[in-house]
Amino acid sequence: MRPVKEKQRIKIGDKCVFCYRQATERHHPLKYSGNNHEIDEISIPICTDCHRGNFGDIFKEVKIKCEIKAIEDNLEYLEKNYPKFNWSQRLRYLKTL
Numbered sequence: 241m242r243p244v245k246e247k248q249r250i251k252i253g254d255k256c257v258f259c260y261r262q263a264t265e266r267h268h269p270l271k272y273s274g275n276n277h278e279i280d281e282i283s284i285p286i287c288t289d290c291h292r293g294n295f296g297d298i299f300k301e302v303k304i305k306c307e308i309k310a311i312e313d314n315l316e317y318l319e320k321n322y323p324k325f326n327w328s329q330r331l332r333y334l335k336t337l
């Protein structure tokens with residue numbers, strides 16, 4: 241039985257996390273390898289260009305930045321609710337990219 245998740249941990253910012261223009265969409269950067277589902281309560285504000293400007297897909301560097309921010313801002317929550325994944329190790333790895 242999965243514990244009840246807290247809703248929306250990140251405050252909705254109105255600036256794109258990558259280019260700081262007006263954010264128009266939200267990116268969900270985290271997947272949980274425990275059961276491979278998207279962690280949909282954690283999302284990052286992003287503009288359409290950064291989200292889909294790479295031939296309809298997200299740019300790699302935007303993807304990495306979103307994932308770093310999502311883990312940094314929610315590390316305690318992630319470790320509590322998704323304990324089978326090593327979030328600190330993932331964060332260290334992302335910062336080497």
Ligand SMILES: [Zn+2]
Pocket residue numbers: 256257258259260261286287288289290291
């Ligand atoms: Zn942007």
